[in-house]
Amino acid sequence: MLKIDKETCTGCGICVDECPYDALRLKDNVAVVDMDKCTLCGVCVDVCPVDAIEIEAASSHGKMNLDEYEGVWVLAEQRENKLLDVSAELVSEARKLADKLDEDVSAVLVGEDVKDEAEELIAYGADHVYVIEDEELKDYRTESYAHVISELIEHYKPEIVLLGATHNGRDLGPRLSTRLQTGLTADCTQLDIDDEEGILLQTRPAFGGNLMATIICSNHRPQMSTVRPGVMEKAEPDYDRVGDVTEVQADLGEETESEVKRKIVEISSHLHDADIFTKIKDIVKEASASVNLEDADIIVSGGRGVGSPEGFAVIEELAEVLGGEVGASRAVVDEGWIDQEHQVGQTGKNVQPRLYIACGISGAIQHRAGMETSDYIIAINTDEEADIFNICDYGIVGDLHEIVPLLTEGFSQE
Amino acid sequence: MDIVVCVKQVPDTNEVKIDPEEGTLIREGVPSIINPEDKNGIEEALKLKEEFGGTVTVLSMGPPQAEKALKEALAMGADEAILLSDKAFAGSDTLATSYILSCAIEQLDDFDMIFCGRQAIDGDTAQVGSQIAENLGIPQVTYVEDVKVEDNTVEVKRRLEDGYSVLETSLPVLLTVLGEVNEPRYPSIKGIVDAHSGETEVKKWGANKLGDVDQSKFGLSGSPTQVHDTFVPTHEKKAEILSGTPEEKAHKLIDKLKEEKVVSK
Numbered sequence: 001m002l003k004i005d006k007e008t009c010t011g012c013g014i015c016v017d018e019c020p021y022d023a024l025r026l027k028d029n030v031a032v033v034d035m036d037k038c039t040l041c042g043v044c045v046d047v048c049p050v051d052a053i054e055i056e057a058a059s060s061h062g063k064m065n066l067d068e069y070e071g072v073w074v075l076a077e078q079r080e081n082k083l084l085d086v087s088a089e090l091v092s093e094a095r096k097l098a099d100k101l102d103e104d105v106s107a108v109l110v111g112e113d114v115k116d117e118a119e120e121l122i123a124y125g126a127d128h129v130y131v132i133e134d135e136e137l138k139d140y141r142t143e144s145y146a147h148v149i150s151e152l153i154e155h156y157k158p159e160i161v162l163l164g165a166t167h168n169g170r171d172l173g174p175r176l177s178t179r180l181q182t183g184l185t186a187d188c189t190q191l192d193i194d195d196e197e198g199i200l201l202q203t204r205p206a207f208g209g210n211l212m213a214t215i216i217c218s219n220h221r222p223q224m225s226t227v228r229p230g231v232m233e234k235a236e237p238d239y240d241r242v243g244d245v246t247e248v249q250a251d252l253g254e255e256t257e258s259e260v261k262r263k264i265v266e267i268s269s270h271l272h273d274a275d276i277f278t279k280i281k282d283i284v285k286e287a288s289a290s291v292n293l294e295d296a297d298i299i300v301s302g303g304r305g306v307g308s309p310e311g312f313a314v315i316e317e318l319a320e321v322l323g324g325e326v327g328a329s330r331a332v333v334d335e336g337w338i339d340q341e342h343q344v345g346q347t348g349k350n351v352q353p354r355l356y357i358a359c360g361i362s363g364a365i366q367h368r369a370g371m372e373t374s375d376y377i378i379a380i381n382t383d384e385e386a387d388i389f390n391i392c393d394y395g396i397v398g399d400l401h402e403i404v405p406l407l408t409e410g411f412s413q414e
Numbered sequence: 415m416d417i418v419v420c421v422k423q424v425p426d427t428n429e430v431k432i433d434p435e436e437g438t439l440i441r442e443g444v445p446s447i448i449n450p451e452d453k454n455g456i457e458e459a460l461k462l463k464e465e466f467g468g469t470v471t472v473l474s475m476g477p478p479q480a481e482k483a484l485k486e487a488l489a490m491g492a493d494e495a496i497l498l499s500d501k502a503f504a505g506s507d508t509l510a511t512s513y514i515l516s517c518a519i520e521q522l523d524d525f526d527m528i529f530c531g532r533q534a535i536d537g538d539t540a541q542v543g544s545q546i547a548e549n550l551g552i553p554q555v556t557y558v559e560d561v562k563v564e565d566n567t568v569e570v571k572r573r574l575e576d577g578y579s580v581l582e583t584s585l586p587v588l589l590t591v592l593g594e595v596n597e598p599r600y601p602s603i604k605g606i607v608d609a610h611s612g613e614t615e616v617k618k619w620g621a622n623k624l625g626d627v628d629q630s631k632f633g634l635s636g637s638p639t640q641v642h643d644t645f646v647p648t649h650e651k652k653a654e655i656l657s658g659t660p661e662e663k664a665h666k667l668i669d670k671l672k673e674e675k676v677v678s679k
Binding site: 079139142143146166168170171173174175177178179181182183184185186187201206211212213214215216217218219220254278279280281282283284285286297322334339340346347354355366375376377378384389390391392393394395396397398399402403406407410411 | 556
């Protein structure tokens with residue numbers, strides 16, 4: 001982009017005469033450019049006697065001024081005005097990263113009536129919380145959220161931006177990174193700061209978790225990562241921590257009367273109705289969605305060895321006696337034996353329970369990627385060669401339909 | 415209804431085995447397939463074509479071998495298949511990949527819809543679809559499990575962690591679909607014969623086919639992210655196999671778990 005500073009331009013017309021492409025003219029006594037003709041050759045920049053013209057490097061590959069970027073940000077996520085656990089996990093992690101960089105943690109909270117959750121974010125380690133409230137922002141939508149958040153990022157220039165790898169986070173992250181022309185690393189399981197260069201080391205499983213890859217984003221900012229729920233540890237919340245809350249006025253085309261407590265930062269967020277293509281017709285919560293594998297302390301999982309949908313009964317019984325949840329491998333979810341929300345693994349949920357009992361699961365890398373960091377792994381399988389035995393603490397070679405009921409009986413007797 | 419489907423050829427990770435001694439991936443002999451959810455994208459496009467008429471164009475960026483995946487797409491019933499293959503594309507991360515695919519889409523005639531799979535099984539990033547939509551400045555819906563087209567709007571069911579939402583958007587739109595959306599058809603015999611006899615052909619485009627675009631945004635130079643390091647994760651597990659009769663095994667396990675205070679009961 002060719003940028004002409006209207007304040008500095010004296011309207012002398014030298015650039016107009018010198019432009020080899022006839023792309024410049026004078027309007028209201030200042031130079032204006034026709035970008036269709038301009039080739040960014042730079043002649044006008046050189047001839048301008050008052051240095052009013054500059055070529056703004058396309059942010060895509062041009063050199064960003066990396067020093068301008070500072071702070072670790074978390075894009076917090078809420079559903080029905082309640083903060084998701086992953087946001088607290090991310091703020092806890094951001095705190096560690098920011099302490100290494102000697103920088104601040106900021107969290108962004110977007111919604112309709114979400115201010116109250118700011119306290120929670122501060123308790124987990126945020127120094128600043130930016131709250132953007134508008135009725136248009138009540139529920140997540142790609143366009144409106146990408147719009148207000150990208151404006152905020154462009155305005156404040158954070159060095160690092162973290163999002164939860166939830167459905168919405170994984171919808172928003174790539175849209176933002178493309179708009180900002182920066183890198184995004186998906187589903188990180190470990191984050192750290194490089195001691196020498198101070199850049200973010202983003203480690204994620206590759207090839208189904210058999211290989212870990214550390215990804216860096218050296219020359220672009222912000223450095224963006226999504227992190228799966230349940231991967232980072234939540235800090236102990238400290239409700240005496242002090243932080244500030246900034247209410248950001250999102251101008252979404254209509255006047256909004258939001259109550260302003262401390263400081264209002266107005267960003268040029270003109271989101272017109274025409275920019276919002278998507279209409280939410282309905283949001284439905286499903287009863288069966290009570291499976292909470294990420295937070296489970298104990299998970300009893302079934303794989304192909306379970307044999308049939310009915311075969312899951314023994315798995316469910318053991319889970320119930322232990323007060324745990326029921327997990328499953330991709331194979332049985334693909335077979336339709338159990339609902340997808342039970343799926344553990346790279347394309348399912350990432351879990352880290354205290355105890356993981358894998359029944360009739362061979363231990364394909366795609367499954368292991370989602371459960372390998374469990375504290376205790378028990379494997380029950382008829383095939384003594386199964387990979388799962390390589391990563392278990394204790395293994396039993398045998399038929400799960402025989403062993404699992406014995407365990408259920410044994411545990412319930414106590 | 416003119417539809418573009420973006421697909422990726424991936425190794426069939428269900429077939430990937432681990433070398434037990436080295437702990438590394440054995441990639442030899444692993445078959446390459448169309449990424450499963452991309453195949454659902456092709457199926458959904460073909461279904462809409464059958465209902466409303468129009469064309470289905472399948473697009474893939476990858477090495478020359480990826481032609482095989484596109485031949486399969488043609489055999490399934492796609493009208494046109496384009497392979498984007500060029501040294502200049504090598505080393506592309508998701509940002510560069512989505513830019514290249516977007517440039518190619520802009521070379522095509524107008525389109526009404528773009529389908530992508532939710533994510534590829536070899537990378538699981540789920541980024542390229544949204545990034546294409548952003549590049550083209552069109553709306554997107556991800557995690558789609560049902561699509562209904564009426565007049566000039568699309569109603570989609572989008573999967574959420576705890577339920578689903580129903581969204582309505584205008585055309586053109588980019589949708590990334592889940593495996594639940596449909597059951598992909600098998601290629602017809604005629605389709606297979608046509609695709610392999612040269613009746614239908616995969617077009618091959620290099621960087622020079624993408625028009626007057628910023629080539630520094632291709633490949634490595636256009637990729638903000640780089641791989642810094644890779645390592646094999648280590649696990650220190652006891653891997654103790656319990657012996658005895660089924661009853662003995664079960665009781666040994668219960669005792670061990672209590673001893674080590676894993677379970678309190």
